[in-house]
Amino acid sequence: xxxxxxxxxxxxxxxxxxxxxxxxxxxxxxxxxxxxxxxxxxxxxxxxxxxxxxxxxxxxxxxxxxxxxxxxxxxxxxxxxxxxxxxxxxxxxxxxxxxxxxxxxxxxxxxxxxxxxxxxxxxxxxxxxxxxxxxxxxxxxxxxxxxxxxxxxxxxxxxxxxxxxxxxxxxxxxxxxxxxxxxxxxxxxxxxxxxxxxxxxxxxxxxxxxxxxxxxxxxxxxxxxxxxxxxxxxxxxx
Numbered sequence: 001x002x003x004x005x006x007x008x009x010x011x012x013x014x015x016x017x018x019x020x021x022x023x024x025x026x027x028x029x030x031x032x033x034x035x036x037x038x039x040x041x042x043x044x045x046x047x048x049x050x051x052x053x054x055x056x057x058x059x060x061x062x063x064x065x066x067x068x069x070x071x072x073x074x075x076x077x078x079x080x081x082x083x084x085x086x087x088x089x090x091x092x093x094x095x096x097x098x099x100x101x102x103x104x105x106x107x108x109x110x111x112x113x114x115x116x117x118x119x120x121x122x123x124x125x126x127x128x129x130x131x132x133x134x135x136x137x138x139x140x141x142x143x144x145x146x147x148x149x150x151x152x153x154x155x156x157x158x159x160x161x162x163x164x165x166x167x168x169x170x171x172x173x174x175x176x177x178x179x180x181x182x183x184x185x186x187x188x189x190x191x192x193x194x195x196x197x198x199x200x201x202x203x204x205x206x207x208x209x210x211x212x213x214x215x216x217x218x219x220x221x222x223x224x225x226x227x228x229x230x231x232x233x234x235x236x237x238x
Contacts, residue, residue: 016238021081026233028084030070030207031055031092034133034223036099038214044207044227048072055104055224062102080201083234087196089141089149089207091157091186092226095129095219104224128218130184133225136215141197143205148197154209158186159228196231 030044033055046052049065049072056068073079097107107126134155141149151157162185199205207227217223 020237022237028229031226041210087231090228094224127184
């Protein structure tokens with residue numbers, strides 16, 4: 001009978017490298033509903049997976065958040081032993097196509113309309129909602145007991161990646177149909193934190209977007225707002 005390997009020998013086959021940490025490129029993200037009537041303040045990263053209300057397209061209305069809404073495991077903090085180095089902040093706003101409470105459905109950036117004058121609703125939702133919301137508001141990155149970042153307006157936090165759409169309207173008649181394409185997005189240099197901010201495990205934090213007055217959507221439809229913290233995730237090595 002073969003002898004039982006010593007623990008020191010067995011450790012060569014251990015899937016856990018005790019005491020060692022690995023870092024990988026990752027983001028922390030959280031999406032929430034932007035109500036058609038506007039909001040005075042929305043807190044992000046406070047509702048983890050399984051809590052809050054989903055805004056993920058295709059999800060059951062009123063159901064809890066899933067991985068397509070957020071990758072937070074706990075409310076307002078990272079679980080032990082994870083940590084995160086925040087290098088930049090991005091905001092994303094998606095115009096919606098529903099006015100129902102707690103409901104977001106995507107508005108397509110293109111449509112075929114029977115009469116060219118019907119293009120206005122598409123433009124209002126696809127462009128004017130983005131313009132209204134992103135050209136106002138204030139962002140605060142709050143950690144522990146104080147704020148580490150205060151900036152305004154919201155368009156100063158453009159996403160690094162997005163779906164690009166060019167606009168075009170074509171018609172040779174006031175009564176003949178036309179194809180309309182309309183979209184808007186924040187653009188410019190990414191907002192990098194200098195120096196970056198290190199979030200330890202169990203350290204409370206939040207990102208708050210607030211407005212001095214309600215900013216309703218021009219389309220009178222709900223939108224979807226997302227905050228992305230880009231950087232490096234640190235966790236136990238395996």
